[in-house]
Amino acid sequence: MKEFLAKPGFMTDAGTLGADLSYLLAVIFTFLFLISWGLAKKGLGTKHHKLIFVSMISMALYFCGYYYARQLGVLALEGKEGFGGPQSVYNNVFVPILTIHLILVTFGLIMAGYMIVQGFRASRRENGDYVLLDQVLKVSSGPFNRVLLIILGLWAANQALLIFVRHASTAASLAWGLIFASIAGVVSLEKLIERWLPNGARRHRILGRGTMIVYALILVTSTLTYLMLYVIYPAKH
Template sequence: MTRSCMLEWLKEPGFFGTHATVGADMSQLMATFFTGLFVIGWIQAKRHRADAHHWMMFGGMIAMVAFFISYYLFRQLGVLAFEGKEGFGGSQALYDYVFIPVLTVHIILVILGLVMAIYMIVLGFRAQQVIDGVRSLRETLLLTTWKKIGVIFGTLTALIIVLFLSRIATADFSMRKFEVYLGLLAVIAIVFSVEMTIQRIWPNGARRHRALGLFTMVVYCVLFVTGTTTYTMLYLLYPGKIG
């Protein structure tokens, strides 16, 4: 399916029976799916079922990252809602003082959630150990150096540049493409900065994983609430002219 066909499909009426488009309904469905996996995975961790926790969280985060990256390419993460009040059928005051603040928090949490997803995937693999088939966290220091970070970031930057050049070689250059790849580099840089900062606070890998896991879980739950709130306001309570 080409990009233009995908865009047209995403603009079709949604499948939940509201005023939403397919794109909006797909976003809400996937957000519910991700959050469900994260909650189940967190419960498994509380019950000390490390293997179930690992695969629930890993699968959910991989799916979330892949979905948001692809969704950004097609719908810009719903930022179209910032373009004007025509997409919102409520009053101007409700739009200015309720909808926009909630949407702003939601988009900030999306960015934070993506950063934490990538970071927690890497941290999960680094902090774990498997002994006789039993997965657990290692209660040891887990530190890295700026030199190692520089090598990894340089390698990833080179790969992203090659990918970007290959894209513009087969299609016209656009600022949209440039912003996407630059944004990807920025997310990676933020992840590495987070690692170098947080390892000073929690040098123990297991403690770091538990503390940040709880924080990330809260972020995803609030993300789901804000996303559901904007969906409800846009497509159930105050539908506007655009989806």
């Protein structure tokens, strides 16, 4: 698989097949999200929800495959190999853009999970179509505590699996702990967000637009990273 992805790419002279494929897929997914924004703007709630769902699932699958096969973001931050430009451009331009890109991707993934759950909570099906309900949307303490308990239970089960079955390292336990803590953090944040934007429909529109802007910025930063690595400053072999 690694050899296959390292073959010459089809978009630029210096690009590899892995880089070209992953960039092209990233562009397609971002466009799917932006098209689903357009559908929501036109009031087509059900089409919007379906397209968001398909793009989210394909994006998640792509991410797993991508990090499994290439671990690019991390590798590119570790050393200058792959970047053929001057050290000053690497330090002052490339690394900051790549760092912003990785932060946006993390934020975008968290927001996507949050928005999908919020979308279902804030809307109802009327005559087969999803419509946002123009009313206060608050989670009561019972379900809220239950969700936090479920997250705690899942963390404990995963932790037991890591220790007794997979004999994983402390670093792996810590990483998983951080993932579960982030999920619990986002769920808890909902209580603050509710106070700030009590109306469920308004919350979905405002946070949804913010999320879509993050996706557009991910497209900009990944394009800049691609251009710098494979067009402007390709590695000299």
